[in-house]
Amino acid sequence: MNEASQQYWNDYWNSLDQCKPAKVxxxxxxxxPDHLAQLxxxxxxxxxxxxxxxxxxxxxxxxxxxxxxxxxxxxxxPLAIIKTTDVTLMPMNEVPEEFAIAEGEGDRTYSxxxxxxxxxxxxxxxxxxxxxxxxxxxxxxxxxxxDVNRMS
Numbered sequence: 087m088n089e090a091s092q093q094y095w096n097d098y099w100n101s102l103d104q105c106k107p108a109k110v111x112x113x114x115x116x117x118x119p120d121h122l123a124q125l126x127x128x129x130x131x132x133x134x135x136x137x138x139x140x141x142x143x144x145x146x147x148x149x150x151x152x153x154x155x156x157x158x159x160x161x162x163x164p165l166a167i168i169k170t171t172d173v174t175l176m177p178m179n180e181v182p183e184e185f186a187i188a189e190g191e192g193d194r195t196y197s198x199x200x201x202x203x204x205x206x207x208x209x210x211x212x213x214x215x216x217x218x219x220x221x222x223x224x225x226x227x228x229x230x231x232x233d234v235n236r237m238s
Contacts, residue, residue, distance in 0.1 A: 095164075098167060107154055109153075110154045111155050112164065114160065114162075123165045126229075130232065131188075132229060133227065133228045134189060135227065136226075137211070137222055138223040140221075144148050151171060151173060165235055166231060168231055171230055172227070173227050176223070177224070178219075178229050179221060185226055185228075185232050186200070191192040
């Protein structure tokens with residue numbers, strides 16, 4: 087985590103009368119970090135997903151309920167804090183329409199979600215020598231917006 091994110095995290099928790107969680111992650115959304123972060127800030131985007139294979143390759147732990155994340159801009163500036171409320175593993179072809187709509191992207195239809203994610207995963211998997219499959223396992227995460235960085 088960069089210095090600006092650490093400062094934001096510390097300032098946020100210092101403003102509350104609560105114990106600060108032991109861990110937090112900081113990351114950008116995939117295809118268009120700034121646009122997707124703005125959807126979170128606007129309350130439109132309340133879910134996200136990633137391929138399980140990417141967690142496995144990068145040896146990253148899966149998100150868990152009650153995890154906190156700092157959402158970063160494309161310039162690694164901290165924009166907001168979210169808290170994970172649900173994590174489900176499922177094949178891409180079994181993602182329900184309601185979850186796809188909660189991702190808040192495009193015209194907010196299942197058809198848009200499916201097409202955009204198929205293109206994204208096809209591109210990202212090909213970069214690491216793998217092929218897209220509609221049965222690929224996804225890590226589907228729901229979250230709530232906790233704070234917006236007014237300094238960004």
